[in-house]
Structures are given as structure tokens and as C-alpha cells.
Amino acid sequence: MTQEEFVPKSYTNTVLEGTVKWKSPSNIALVKYWGKKENQIPANPSISFTLDACATTTSVTYKKLDSKADNFSFDLFFEGKPKEDFKPKIETFLTRIEAYLPFIKEYHFKIETSNSFPHSSGIASSASGMSALALCLMSVEKELNPSITTAFFNNKASFLARLGSGSACRSIEGPLVQWGNHANTKGSTDLFGIKYPNEVHSVFKxxxxxxxxxxxxxxxxxxxxxxxxxxxxxxxxxxxxxxxxxxxxxxxxxxxxxxxxxxxxxxxxxxxxxxxxxxxxxxxxxxxxxxxxxxxxxxxxxxxxxxxxxxxxxxxxxxxxxxxxxxxxxxxxxxxxxxxxxxxxxxxxxxxxxxxxxxx
Incomplete structure (x- = not known):
């Protein structure tokens, strides 16, 4: 797939408001991704175990604005409290993904997020947090275009998550996810993570x-x-x-x-x-x-x-x-x-x- 395929042509539905909620796990790389090119493209391929308990739960409540805004309209709450210091990171993320989700300036979003692991526990929450947010926004897009297939949904969610945090693209699916072009892995790409496509012995399950x-x-x-x-x-x-x-x-x-x-x-x-x-x-x-x-x-x-x-x-x-x-x-x-x-x-x-x- 190319990134152009993730740019929607048009939407078939009109949706005024709603709420979507996802729980997305962290992951631990076995082969490490370290070094990147422009646009969050990895300098080398990586593979990770998707975790289960260490996860972020994010809900997004969305409401259509009277007219398209010049800037992104959102409020952010972390574990029930406003989280102003995290807003610039979300702003950067929304700027990067706007071309692929052109509806995001047409809505006000209330983003509520929490982690299952203690804050400042030293667990990388960007993978679980950015993947959970990407999945919520994809669910909104699916409301606008119900014909989106599950495979496309997962690939695009991983693609979007990557633009927020590289390793987040490996948190959408499991149990083993590979990300980055690799000559001997069918379907591997720098654009999103894929479920590891080859045979896996039961001992790793x-x-x-x-x-x-x-x-x-x-x-x-x-x-x-x-x-x-x-x-x-x-x-x-x-x-x-x-x-x-x-x-x-x-x-x-x-x-x-x-x-x-x-x-x-x-x-x-x-x-x-x-x-x-x-x-x-x-x-x-x-x-x-x-x-x-x-x-x-x-x-x-x-x-x-x-x-x-x-x-x-x-x-x-x-x-x-x-x-x-x-x-x-x-x-x-x-x-x-x-x-x-x-x-x-x-x-x-x-x-x-x-x-x-x-x-x-």
C-alpha cells in the first residue's frame, strides 16, 4: 500500500456527534527500532511482542462544529483531570494526520485517557496512548464511511499511530507485530505494522x-x-x-x-x-x-x-x-x-x- 491510499476521496455519511472508546496495549520490541528518517519512517525494521495488561484506555466524544475551524478544537483529560502540558503533542499529531482524516477540523473532540499502569512508572505510554487515540479517530471515520474493511481499518490505524509515536504502530494487533521494510517478510512496510505473517511455534504463544x-x-x-x-x-x-x-x-x-x-x-x-x-x-x-x-x-x-x-x-x-x-x-x-x-x-x-x- 502507499500512503496516498489512506487519503479518503469522500464520506458517505453525516454524523453530528457520538463517543468512541478503545483500549490499546503497550508493546516490547525484540528487535529494536532505533533511528528514523523523515515522517516517522524507521531506519531499520523491528518486531515486538504486544502486551496485554499495560494499556491505555481512551474515549473520544465528538460533536460537529457549525463550520470548519481554522485550528483543532479539543479538550484533553488524563485520569479525569485536564492535561494542558500534553496538548502540544496532540496538536502535532493532529497536524500530521489531517491530510488522512480531513474531517478533524469539523468537530470538537473531548479526549479522555487513562493508563492501567501507574503514571511515571517508566513504562512507555506513547505506544499505547497514541495507538488508542488513532483507533478512536478511525472509529469516527468508519462512522462517516461504513464501507471501510477491518484490514484497511487496522492498517490505517497503525499508519496514523506511527505519526504520533513510531512504536505505537505495533500496538494495534498482536501477539507478534513487525514494522519496517524487510526483504524476507511478505507484506512488510515502513508505513505501518503488520501481524507477523510466518509460522510461530506454540512455545511463543x-x-x-x-x-x-x-x-x-x-x-x-x-x-x-x-x-x-x-x-x-x-x-x-x-x-x-x-x-x-x-x-x-x-x-x-x-x-x-x-x-x-x-x-x-x-x-x-x-x-x-x-x-x-x-x-x-x-x-x-x-x-x-x-x-x-x-x-x-x-x-x-x-x-x-x-x-x-x-x-x-x-x-x-x-x-x-x-x-x-x-x-x-x-x-x-x-x-x-x-x-x-x-x-x-x-x-x-x-x-x-x-x-x-x-x-x-
Missing amino acids: NYHDTILLVDKGQKQVSSTVGHNLMHNHPFAKERFAQAHTNLDELQTVFKEGNLKRFVEIVESEALTLHAMMMTSMPYFILMKPNTLQIINKIWEFRAINKSNICFTLDAGANVHVLYPENEKEVVYQFIKDELVAYCENEQYLCDRIGLGAKQL
């Missing part, structure tokens, strides 16, 4: 993700700044090639259920992301001492118990502990006994892979 909240503070480096550091990075070319190679290899891993190799690729990807930040200019160390303590404990436990536990990291200090369903009791006990002590206020979140966003 019920994976768990326990998120250890090592540092709940404000992100040290915004995603935008972090991605921009890749523009003149001395190792960028090798990194982008590595992502393609890892995706190639994961196809075999997913098909055969090779957990040992899965662990190696996923942990290497996490450490590579942090290595890119440490070798950029300016440079950053995003891990905390407790992040390293947890990693070493995981390696030790894995060696002693012949476990398939592994970790991954986003661009921060928190640790995502990934493990298959058949190890959940023993791994969860280990997390409680050995790892929770390294979390801020002993806080952690239990999640598992899910099937994507749901309309409520």
Missing part, C-alpha cells in the same frame, strides 16, 4: 513479561533525541544491517521454537540499543547499577537452572523479564525472591503477550 521498575523517574533522553543521535552515528550502518540479519534469523527461531537462540538475539538487541546510546555524541548511560545487578542475576539463574528466562530493555533503566508459560512458577518465584529488591519501592508489573487493541 503464551510468553510472560514481568517489568521490573528500576527507575520510575522522567526519561533521561526523549525518544526523539535518542533516534536523532543515529543520524551521524559511527556504527549506524552496521546496526541497521544487524537488525535485518536478526529478523532473518528469528524467522527460523519462531518456526522451530529455538529458545536458546531466541534468548541470545533478544538480549543482544537490548544491549546493542544501549551500546548505541553509549557511543553516540552526546553519549548517555541509561542503565542504573540495579539494572546491571538484575542482568547478572538473570544470567546466573539461567546457567544454574537451565532456564529460558531472558531480559530486554527499552531506552531506560527498567528491565523486561521474558519467559515461557511452562516456566512461570519457578521464574516468578525467582523474581520475587531475588530481583524485586532491585526495583524502586519494590515495584514491578506482571504482563503477558496479548492480541492487540479492543474497542470498548
